[in-house]
Amino acid sequence: MKLRIVLPALFVFAISLFSSVIVYAQKATDQQIMQLNTADMNITDAQVTYLRAQDQILFQMEVDGTAGQTKPEPAGQLNGAPVLGYVFPTTLSPTAVGFGDVKGTLAFAITSHPDFDDTPLWDENGDHDYKNDGKCYHTHWVVLVEDDRVEGGLSVKEFKKEDQGVVLPPTNPGMPMYLDSPGFPVVFDHNLLRVTVPAQRLSNEQAFNYDGVAAYMEVSTEKGQPMLGVYKVFKVLSGDLSLPYSVQQP
Numbered sequence: 001m002k003l004r005i006v007l008p009a010l011f012v013f014a015i016s017l018f019s020s021v022i023v024y025a026q027k028a029t030d031q032q033i034m035q036l037n038t039a040d041m042n043i044t045d046a047q048v049t050y051l052r053a054q055d056q057i058l059f060q061m062e063v064d065g066t067a068g069q070t071k072p073e074p075a076g077q078l079n080g081a082p083v084l085g086y087v088f089p090t091t092l093s094p095t096a097v098g099f100g101d102v103k104g105t106l107a108f109a110i111t112s113h114p115d116f117d118d119t120p121l122w123d124e125n126g127d128h129d130y131k132n133d134g135k136c137y138h139t140h141w142v143v144l145v146e147d148d149r150v151e152g153g154l155s156v157k158e159f160k161k162e163d164q165g166v167v168l169p170p171t172n173p174g175m176p177m178y179l180d181s182p183g184f185p186v187v188f189d190h191n192l193l194r195v196t197v198p199a200q201r202l203s204n205e206q207a208f209n210y211d212g213v214a215a216y217m218e219v220s221t222e223k224g225q226p227m228l229g230v231y232k233v234f235k236v237l238s239g240d241l242s243l244p245y246s247v248q249q250p
Helices: 002-025 030-034
Strands: 043-051 056-063 082-089 105-112 138-146 154-156 187-189 192-198 213-219 228-236
Touching (some): 030 228
Antiparallel strands (some): 154 228, 213 228
């Protein structure tokens, strides 16, 4: 009789403990996250165009509000640091931008994160301090992998620091993730976001597919959690992340 009472009690305790771990893993509250889901993050169009005369690839997004106006407030620490991003997942191989031949989805991300600066080679705000630009929207290449530890179902692929076989572009910021900081300038024009990338920096790949995504991400320094996970997807342009759009070549 006692065993019948104890087992259900243990089961309930285990479920509540598991739930608390999941809640604890996400530092920002749902309300704080949804406050970032403004018209500025509501993507209405995404285009990638090959500019033949300049031999450049133009990445462009259009939003309902003012592109780049919404930025996260700092958490005051690295653990739980918020990251807001406009993201172009692509069918490009990670090797096209200098990563090794690894599995995952290569994505071009334009992000803002005020708690840290991961672009040590670039001075995005032009104040001659290379260490205080995290809040300014800036560009990254990342390799995304499926991850069921976060609600958004994706995280940036990680590796062990001692792994000598990892290949990264020379502009990577030194974190144990497949993350690069290429330094391409971001231009905001009312409801438009534009970034031009020399085709040479994509191994001259001019034909690939892509999608448009707006998402909230978060940094975690806790064991068992992704270092940089996607916690909330605000908008997927295709609706199903099928990467149906192709590079325009006028």
